[in-house]
Amino acid sequence: MRVGLIVDSACDLPYEFARKHDLFVLPVTAIIDGQTYIDNHDPVRTQEFYQSGLLDKGHQAETEAFSAEQIHDLFMEKIVTEFDVAICETVTRSRSLIYQNASEAMNSVMAHYEEARKAAGRDGKFSMRVIDSKQIFAGQGLLAAHTLKLIGQKVSKNALRHEVETFTDKIYTCVIPRDLHYIRERARRRGDKSVSAVAAFLGKALNIIPVIFGQGVEGKPVAKTRNFDMAVEKVMNYAVARVEAGLLTPYVSLSCGLSWTEIEDLPGLNRLRDACEQNGVELLLSQMGITSAIYVGPGSICLALAAEPHEFSDFQ
Template sequence: MKVGLIVDSACDLPHDFIRKHGIFILPLTAKIDNQTFIDDHNPDTTEDFYRQGLLGKGHHAETEAFSAAQIRDLFLEKVVPNYDIAICETVDRSRSQIYSNASEAMNMVMAHAKAVREKAGVEGNFTMRVIDSGQLFAGQGLLAAYTISLLGKGLSKNALRHEVEKFAQNVWICVVPNDLSYIRERARRRGDKSVSGLVAFLGKALNITPIIWGKGVVAKPAAKTRSKDAAVEKVMNYAVTRVKAGLLAPVVSLSCGMSWEEIEALPGLDRLREVCKEHNVELLLSRMGITSSIYIGPGSVCLSLAAEEHEFEG
């Protein structure tokens, strides 16, 4: 029985990891100025996006979930003939229509799956589940990596869903935004007033960089620093501390909205690499996808890990 994992393009994972484990990417549409991108984590498309500097000042960027009909067609063509069971994990439902559209598409897919498989000469039934990950970006990537580790254990789809949802309750995320005013403007367009104009103004005027930390999408400022480098180093120190204390899964997920040269120069990254290696923890380091970069802003950093209850220490 072949089980496949589907994630949407808000999920940040290294391209090699996606390819190695055969993870299927459910695309989103990104619209920047007069250009439209299909964000399916194609590394060439992502590289072109960064190279053009499309998130620079003055660019208007929006993301749009595939419709239920588009997702249905994609699943019937690419998923149903190739898997017996499909697990689809979406970005938190409060931040996108993807979960709703994928759930609607799933119901339509199940009505046609048998005929599609028969036409393709594939025996056996097809079934799938759509799961709200409750996560964003690196957090969603961490959950996907954990799900991959479960797929070879022979769990039923309901047991698998239970384990994934239980694990998601212990996923912690840190975000270092590069530009608070960018996040505020993105939030304003969505009707989200969680980032006030005053905070954005002070961050820009006084060069204050906050660290946003918490579980899943329930996060709050955990520290304020005088520079982005200082904030990043605190996040790396936090991750090192948690790795040494023991994680619930031997994985740390880190995505960055910048060039690989800038990523490699991040303060504290080498130390985090060393500690992860010493404790047999896999560091999933990736460049933010187009969707994540639009949401958080270029130059931002997002880290995620799974651990018991704790306080932020950087």
């Protein structure tokens, strides 16, 4: 039985890790200054976007989920013919139509897959499940890494589905938005009022950089700093201490909306690398994808790990 994992372009993971594990990325359409781009996590294209400045706040940038029809065609061509069981983990449904469209596509695929499998020479039935990851960015990447570990352990498909659906509630994320005004403007265009204009104004006027912490997308500010490096130090201190205290899966996911040179210069990154190595944890360090960078803004950082219930302040 061949099991495949599908994620969308909001899921941040190192390119080599995704390729090694045959991860299928469901693309997202990016519309920047009226030009349409397909974000399929091509590392070369992503690097070009950062270098060109197309992701900076001076540009009009939005993302758009593939339609149910587009997703259906991809599933029929790439998934039904290659796998016997497929798990599709989408960015949280509260922030995107991907879950809804993928679910609609799945229902159509399940009613019409036999002919495609027969033509591809694959015997037996096909099953599929679309799961709301309840995560964004690095959090979605962490869930994907844990899912791939379970697939490698050859757990049954029912056990796999149950573990994934329960495990996502154990993931904690830290987000450092570089520019609250950017987030507020993007949220306003989506009709999302979760970031207030007052908070955006204070962040812009006083150069306040917050650390937003919580489970999945249910985060709240837990620290306010006067510069970006101070915020990064706090998050790295948290991650190092949490790794040393123990995790529920041996991964820490860190995605950064920065150039690789800037990423390597992040304060505390080498301490986190050392802590992970000493505790048998793999650090999944990636450049934030185009979709993620448009959503939260270039220069931002997202870190995710899975652990027993705790507060950010417990590890400061």
